[in-house]
Amino acid sequence: MAKLTVEDLPLEGKKVLMRVDFNVPIKDGVVGDDNRIVAALPTIKYVIDHGGRAILFSHLGRIKKEEDKPGLSLRPVAERLSNLLNKPVTFVPVTEGKQLEDAIDNMKNGDVLLVQNTRYEDVKDGEYVKRESGNDPELGKYWASLGDVFVNDAFGTAHRKHASNVGIATNMPGKAAAGYLMEKEIKFLGDAVDNPERPFVAILGGAKVSDKIGVIDNLLDKADKIIIGGGMAYTFYAAKGIKVGNSLVEKDKIDVAKQILDKAGDKLVLPIDNVVADKFNNDADTKIVEGDIDDGWMALDIGPKSVEEFKNVLKDAKTVVWNGPMGVFEMPNFAKGTLEIGKFLGTLTDATTIVGGGDSTAAVKELGVADKLTHISTGGGASLTYLEGNELPGIAAISDK
Incomplete structure (x- = not known):
């Protein structure tokens, strides 16, 4: 990889600033799905096992007013992380100032500290000022001053230019590296798009063409x-x-x-039949139609012939990238197409299979085939931006080797 990685950095006795993606669901003060926390563990463990002092930064949700802050504290994440690491994690309930600086100064080698939600900085004195999400230069400079080196392991925010990723990295030239998760994402998505083993098949779903125009356009030349x-x-x-x-x-x-x-010619493969419903409701009347769809009916999933056609296209693939559901996945009666594709991907043992996007990821996890796939991307928006062929600011800001 052309970028520095965590293994290229000196860590012993160093204050290691780490951008992680702990944007996880929290209900009644308890973390729901901890997958993103678990995904960051290898890099955190590497840092502390090599004598570094891990100072973690993450956002959680969106903060636009003071009242948003209490419900979006990272304290429950610190507790969950402590359980997963089987060691204490110091939680600092602020994002700047003496309390944070003293806590960092008191760290010993191998200690872990989690800073409060970086998006607390987006609201100051009741005003929505977007210091974090607007990449305020002074904030990035301040956070960078708290450490010796920087590790970005938050691929999920790599498409965003924030103070806690781009801002810190910009102020630590030659000392900003990718963590293991970021490195893995760059490798798999990069190889799939730029150097795929062929045949290379992309599966694109979701509601709107407008969300995927850039991806389709970029992949037409590659897939x-x-x-x-x-x-x-x-x-x-x-x-x-x-x-x-x-x-x-x-x-x-x-x-x-x-x-x-x-432009696509025969490269684009559309559904040949559809499950249609008389209303947008899980309990609607349904039927399977080929070709024209009558007024009063709406297509909510691909039909059985489409599933077989898509499997036929996929069966010889050596590289597959999947982003987006085949139907209205959140309604059980219209999830079958998505689940069938997910199940089939699990059988492609000779192919590199990469899944990104919330519904696609949920499908392969629900089916229990996630461990049979090569890679599940942790960033829906970031992976889409990558597939569009666009530069991701969070990756661009990491120091070159």
Whole structure:
């Protein structure tokens, strides 16, 4: 990798600032899904096992007013992290000032400290000032002054230019490195997009074409096939003159869809049948239709023939990138297409299989096939930005080797 990694840094006795992604669900003061905390453990353990003093920064949720702060404290995360590491984690309930500085000065080698939610800095004296999420230069400089080296292991925020990732890294030239999780994301997504083993198949789902135009455009030059599912498929239907009934269509994107279809040729694979419903409800009346969809009916999932067609395209693939569901995954009656694709990916033992995005990730976990896949990306928005071929500010700011 062309960027510094945590193993390139001197750690013994060093104050190691670490940007992690602990943006996890918290209810009644208890962490729900701790996957993102677990994902950061290898880098944290490496730092403390090599005599570093780990000073962790993360955001949690969005803070736009003072009243948002109490419910978005990272204290429950510190408690969960302490359990996972089986050692004390010092939680500092502020993001700047003497209390934080003293706590860092009192650290010993191998200690772990978690700073309060970095987005507390977005509201000052009742005003929404976006110091963290706007990459305030003074804040990045201040946080950088608290440590000796910096490790960015938060791929989930790599597409955002924040004070706690880009700001710190910019103020620590030659001392900003990628953690293991960041390194893994760059490797798998980078290889998939820039140097894939072929055939390379991308599966793109979700509601809107507008969310994925950049990805489709970039991958048309790189992938052998692009499978389209989810609500965005019906904007392509409309572009082809197929009747869509009451299905989701972005009318202002039909011309864009036509241009993509013209450019794609036979690379783009659309559903050939659909599960349609008479209303947007899990208990709606349903039927399976091929071709035109009648008025009063809306497509909410791909049909069984589409599932078989998509499997046929995937069966010989050597690289697969999947982002986005095939239907309305949150409704059990319209989750089958997504689950069938997830299950099939688990059987592709000779392929590099990469999954990103909340619903796709949830599907492979629900099926119990997550451990059979090569890589599950921890950042939906970041992985999409990467797949679009755009530079991620959080990665760009890491020091080159």
